[in-house]
Amino acid sequence: MHFALALLVAIIVWRKGVWREWSKYHTTMMFFAVGNVTYNFLTANYFLWKMKPDFFPNHSITEMIYSFITFPSTALLFLSAYPESDTFKAVIHHVKWILIYVLIEWFFTTNDRMIYQHGWNLWWSAAFDVTMFPILRLHHKRPILTYGISVVLCVFWIWMFDVPVNVPIEQRHG
Template sequence: MQEWSYVMGHVTALIASYLPIIIALLCLIAAWLLGDWRNWRTYYPTILFAICVDFFISLLMYNYSLWKFHQSAVTPNHTIADFLIAFTNLPCIVLVYLSKYPFKSHLWKQIVYAAIWSAIFTGIEGLFLLIKMLTYHNNWNFWWSIAVWVFMFIGLRLHFTKPLWAWLLCFAGAAFLILYFHIPISKMK
């Protein structure tokens, strides 16, 4: 019995170490199977928006992290993990999310759709927290992350139809982060 626990512990550690690439591969597979590839150019501006916002937030928090990705077998540091997310996961997420978005449905169905996506990625983040591949800093917590996922999926939908409003929402969100979490922008390079 003790041997079985030892083996399972090593298997779990191995899976955890490769989790960033497993998530990236699952995103790629989902995009391949569910994405609207015929109209990918339609989604391209929103894909770029998601990448830009990710990099903007990363730059803003470079010396004052609110969260940090830790080393894994495929991501040696936070920056590489963030690049993997920005260039693999986010384009796939945007493509599938917008391809399947119920634009012509009632508002209630759209809210449920965005909530389901927010819950899925909140769950994935929770898994990363559980296996200690992600930590929070400077008063950030899981509740703030839930808000960010909701904010992200609302922002993607908004950018797709009203990009200037989405940018305004993004900059308002960044200003809130700076003020609420006391991000020392005066000490940036």
Template sequence: MIIIYYIFLSLVSIYICYKLGDWENWIKYYPTILFFILSSVVCIVLTYDHPLWLYKPQILNHTFTDLLISITVYPCTIMMFIPHLPKKLPKIILHISIYVAVYTIPELIAVKLGYFTYHNGWNIWYTIIFNYIMFPIIILHYKKPLYAWLIALVSPHILFFLLKIPYNVIR
């Protein structure tokens, strides 16, 4: 049942993206899609032996579930998030908040169902804060990729410091 939940989330993302995504201009979003996926993979690798969260394994293990979401949900997110980005700051904040909710609610459901667990100091509040940081970085990458890459290079160090994750846990 657990894997069905994540496959369902992936298929819903693909369907909504098929209906609402900007497919005519997908090539414009491709670098940001890759940035998002690569950021996720780096997080998977860096925290492999000291995970912050885990998908409860069933058919697919945690890593494969993480990758399933990375290659389905994340590209769909970019294809809908960037093209519908408003111009004025109050509306941008609302747009980001909607996406933070869209990312947080399924996680909360998965936690309640026992399909997702937090570890090593991570919790739902860190997820919300992380999402409020992640979506502006996605916007920044789309507009000024070099700045987003600089932030991406520094972010793991800040996260490791805040959560007291020792560097020797990195493979």
């Protein structure tokens, strides 16, 4: 299912022709990728959510596909179709993408392709998505401001779910 999603998103990017605009949105696409890689690094022994591999051999490869294909491609799709001058349409655009992400995640959890741990659930994911899409838009317009806001949000999530980021490396791999 994870491979199918990555393939589907790549096909949509190609069919819509938005791949031609990749350089305009490249920094935000990479911001999204780095965010997912950072999550995987910080929570390596304390995942709040985890993709269960299907086509790919393990969790790490599955997450690399998300980090470097699925998430950058969805950022490209989200930003390239963003309604610049109409606030109502922009809100609808955000809601549409939040619903897409929540529905895909719901499908994955009900089909045992994604698991939650340590108190995380679909509602927390929806709350995360509600912040994530505006952050992606803000990053495209004001990246420096977004880095500061992202650090604050990251600290909040780490605190909220008591993620043990200060565990010595020797204990993490032992």
